Amino acid sequence: MTRTTTDPRTRRPGGGGIVPVLAFAGIVVAVMQTLLVPVIKDLPELLGTSPSNATWVMTSTLLAGAVSTPIMGRLGDLYGKRRMLIASLAVMVVGSLIAGFTSELLVMIVGRALQGFAMGAIPLGIGLMRDGLPREKLGSAMALMSSSIGVGGGLALPVAALVAQHTNWHALFFGSAGLGALSILLTLVFVPESPMRAVGTFDVWGALGLSAGLVLFLLPITKGSDWGWTSGTTLGLFGAAAAVLLLWGLMELRLKAPLVDLRTTARPAVLFTNLASIMVGVAFYAVSLVLPQLLQLPTSTGYGLGQSMVVAGLCVAPLGLTMMFTAPVYARISAKYGPKVTLMIGMLIIAVGYGAGLGLMSAAWQTIVIAVVLGAGIGLAYSSLPALIIGAVPASETGAANGLNTLMRSIGTSVSSAVIGMVLANTANQVGGVAVPTMHGFRVSFLIATGAVLLGLVFAAFLPGRRAAVNAEKPHLVASSEDAEFVEATSPELVRADQTAQAGFRGRVLTADGVPVARAKVTLIDRRGRQAGATLSAEGGDYVLAVPSEGAYVLAVTAGGHGPLASGASHPGGARAVEMDLALPSVVPA
Numbered sequence: 001m002t003r004t005t006t007d008p009r010t011r012r013p014g015g016g017g018i019v020p021v022l023a024f025a026g027i028v029v030a031v032m033q034t035l036l037v038p039v040i041k042d043l044p045e046l047l048g049t050s051p052s053n054a055t056w057v058m059t060s061t062l063l064a065g066a067v068s069t070p071i072m073g074r075l076g077d078l079y080g081k082r083r084m085l086i087a088s089l090a091v092m093v094v095g096s097l098i099a100g101f102t103s104e105l106l107v108m109i110v111g112r113a114l115q116g117f118a119m120g121a122i123p124l125g126i127g128l129m130r131d132g133l134p135r136e137k138l139g140s141a142m143a144l145m146s147s148s149i150g151v152g153g154g155l156a157l158p159v160a161a162l163v164a165q166h167t168n169w170h171a172l173f174f175g176s177a178g179l180g181a182l183s184i185l186l187t188l189v190f191v192p193e194s195p196m197r198a199v200g201t202f203d204v205w206g207a208l209g210l211s212a213g214l215v216l217f218l219l220p221i222t223k224g225s226d227w228g229w230t231s232g233t234t235l236g237l238f239g240a241a242a243a244v245l246l247l248w249g250l251m252e253l254r255l256k257a258p259l260v261d262l263r264t265t266a267r268p269a270v271l272f273t274n275l276a277s278i279m280v281g282v283a284f285y286a287v288s289l290v291l292p293q294l295l296q297l298p299t300s301t302g303y304g305l306g307q308s309m310v311v312a313g314l315c316v317a318p319l320g321l322t323m324m325f326t327a328p329v330y331a332r333i334s335a336k337y338g339p340k341v342t343l344m345i346g347m348l349i350i351a352v353g354y355g356a357g358l359g360l361m362s363a364a365w366q367t368i369v370i371a372v373v374l375g376a377g378i379g380l381a382y383s384s385l386p387a388l389i390i391g392a393v394p395a396s397e398t399g400a401a402n403g404l405n406t407l408m409r410s411i412g413t414s415v416s417s418a419v420i421g422m423v424l425a426n427t428a429n430q431v432g433g434v435a436v437p438t439m440h441g442f443r444v445s446f447l448i449a450t451g452a453v454l455l456g457l458v459f460a461a462f463l464p465g466r467r468a469a470v471n472a473e474k475p476h477l478v479a480s481s482e483d484a485e486f487v488e489a490t491s492p493e494l495v496r497a498d499q500t501a502q503a504g505f506r507g508r509v510l511t512a513d514g515v516p517v518a519r520a521k522v523t524l525i526d527r528r529g530r531q532a533g534a535t536l537s538a539e540g541g542d543y544v545l546a547v548p549s550e551g552a553y554v555l556a557v558t559a560g561g562h563g564p565l566a567s568g569a570s571h572p573g574g575a576r577a578v579e580m581d582l583a584l585p586s587v588v589p590a
Helices: 018-034 037-047 056-079 081-100 105-132 135-166 171-190 204-227 232-254 268-296 309-316 318-337 339-357 364-390 395-426 439-461 466-473 484-489 492-499
Strands: 429-431 434-436 504-511 521-526 531-536 542-546 551-559 562-571 582-584
Touching: 018 056, 018 081, 018 105, 018 135, 018 171, 037 056, 037 135, 056 081, 056 105, 056 204, 056 395, 081 105, 081 171, 105 135, 105 171, 105 364, 105 395, 135 171, 135 309, 135 318, 135 364, 204 232, 204 395, 268 309, 268 339, 268 364, 268 395, 268 439, 309 318, 309 364, 318 339, 318 364, 339 364, 339 439, 364 395, 395 439, 504 521, 504 551, 504 562, 521 542, 531 542, 551 582
Parallel strands: 504 582
Antiparallel strands: 429 434, 504 542, 521 531, 521 551, 551 562
């Protein structure tokens, strides 16, 4: 069950420092994914273990991030997005300090898992932006926050390479702890808590079931190349994952307050956005795996570019920088054509970048060109995803919905890592007992990324167009359950007195300044688009509306010639009243 409380007095009209602070938090969190890439080949020696065991240092971060994103999103919807954002960053700081003081494999894996837990900060930041920013600033702000995943990963490569090359590698963890602590401080000072809340208890069993299913699914993806894709362990884990996720889904459908609302997830706007997100994740990670290796391979191979670790990182860095600078471009394109078109443009640019990259691998400057083109495309695509999700779910579910979308991207990067890692391994040449990737493997990897993004274009084509999305946001009446003229002529006091004892929605209609709006018309619309009730607000802005049954509704408000302004909510049925204040920006009270 969901309650939406919108108190305009808690919103900051100008946004203040919300956008840069939340974007910085997103970049800090994303850094954790690529923090150890420059030293990944040295991890077995540094930790005194085998190469297969050392890969768990990277795998644990991925698994923890995948598990935490939907869980932290739901906790944010229930208990406060800012509170959960700070908690995520605090866990990351603790994990960084643990990893910074150890060279023991098991302790390092624990620290890295705690670092990955902070990935839930991305959807929480997007939710805070939706709840705390004016509409005209929301598009570019969410674009920047969504792109922070790629920005942080891209910028981390050269910085981490520089640190690892000139200092002790543990300095990487102390640096990330400092960044996390700074992000917590900035969040406390500049980011207000969101007034939006969902009502209900946290679905503990749902969280455990989803966590188990994701671990069982992602483990064989990340380790399949080591274990063998047809081995009993790999196939057994895939089968167990399918069984656990199926049982989890059946359980979630029976709950009134599930961890993930699967009915909402099944809507075409949400389903195809998530499917496209997986494909964009596949495409994004491919360039991160190919270009650094190509740049650092010795020229004696005939195709390697012989660059140092730092130079390789600097050549890939434009990927993240370009993603950052595409945020305002996205805002303009999306304002004119909508996020669906922007997503498709972004994926087309990605396809062009990978296609051109097939012939642009013979010089360092060419890799920079590839990084810039792909950064522009990935930036546009990533920026479109939260806008598509937010436009398709109620305000009180944005944390959980964006958490699930971030999870889809993580699944895409996991699949990309596994598949491209397998391709590079199977096409490698053995030189002095060492497997050296070949140009053929690099090109096959680019072709896989191109195919993935083209499949993503197909999914995006099934998304509702801009006009359909706008019409969905503005409720239209298929049939009227009562005469609107009767409602307009009825005294609001009588309407309230008649409905006070009934279960339904109640609250106040307010202006952006928190001033009550009298005689605002509040219309209740059910999920089929039919009017299920209507009333007028009293002198104090109070309204009460009975509901015929449990389910999802839209409350449309008209006042002073403005509107209708729509807010989605759901009611659990029974005698319980759901509190829901309705904000009418720029409306002068009658």
